[in-house]
Amino acid sequence: MIIEVLAIIVALGLLMFFAYRGYPVIVFAPIFTLLAAVLSGLALMPSYTEIYMTNAANYIKSFFPIFLLGAVFGKAMELNGAAASIAHSIVRALGSNRAILAVVLACAILTYGGVSLFVVAFAVYPFAAAIFREANIPKRLIPGTIALGAFTFTMDALPGTPQIQNIIPTAYFGTDAYAAPVVGTIGAIMVLAAGLYWLERARRKAAALGEGYGEGHRNEPESASAEQKFPNIWIALIPLVLVLICNYLFSRGFLTVENWYDPQMLKDTFKIDKVKTVVSSWSLIIALTIGVIAALLINVNQVKNKLAAGLTTAAAGALLAIFNTxxxxGFGNVVKTLPGFKLIQGWILGASSHPLVSEALAVNVLAGVTGSASGGLSIALEVMGKQYLELAQAAGISPELLHRIASMASGGMDTLPHNGAVITLLAITGLTHRQAYKDIFAVTVIKTLTVFILAFAASIFA
Known part of the structure; x- marks a missing residue:
């Protein structure tokens, strides 16, 4: 049995190593999947075609519209200047004396409004660099600041966030994007407060040592010209607000898509046994479509000349993201069929007698290993989601708590050095892991600790 466990560990370790070195997951995930299968004595080709490819295809079928519409929405907000307008307005309103808070809020509003994390980093960085330079705050703190605003509490903690990490659990627990709003809001406040404390402490420490913004940095953005025009802030906010409102109305409001179709017809014709498992996806697809249309109507003349190239870029980004995940x-679904996984599963489930704590551990570990919040979350819930749901129901725990803890746990250790968003963020800002990763890691630890605090608290009071 130890050999079978080592087969899984070796395959996971190699996948993480090659991802860290910049090799494409799309190519190497199936290679290491089949390596684990062979070492465990599983039939090679059936494992690839009937387990790996089938589950990968099912994931694409379920979530590709959200990946694509999210990327298109973010690109539309970038092209029409709305994302830049929001960031610029917040940064300038709070001023250089609150530079860190201003950047965090700018990222948070864009992320919570449905803009892709990568687009948020591109949109906010020029203004973050300008205000950090004006306040003489070390540039190395910018990645950690953007990570706090975009990669943490607005990605998966705040109820209703349209990011994919908050949608994935709905398919496994029959919940919606607003699951466990109190726990999610408390967690968001904890992460925000602790993250701001860390970053402000780092700023004060740097100031005491006489460290300023610095010189000779790479990828320094050009200063915005005086004649550069952005949409009015209130107009720029309209697409974000529409996404949030429509997502709520279609998921649990009086326009809920749950009532649009006859349940028996859905079951007989489309094999949908429980409408609640698809309500969140359908709601977000409609909401993002409305948001895209609204975004395209802002600055039409500015958008139309760049639309073809912008849509091509957005589609390519969405394809890469969904196929990576x-x-x-697919890797996770092959692994769960291997003999050694039963032992690993027993270790994880045995780490705590409470399903919330065990779930947080499983999601966090897998997100860290894969370097992907959505990837680790999907693997954990695909493999053990049904078991966690049964344990929670036996203990009288709401599926909404399972949803929120799983979603938040995915945004913890996923931001290890090999994470794609981290690598992209450092590339955008022109900094290296050695210069800036310390503060990104601190934010990661804060998020991880918060999840376990909430899981332990819920295990006591739930």
């Missing part, structure tokens, strides 16, 4: 999901 689907590759990891």
């Amino acid at each position: 689907a590759s990891e999901v």
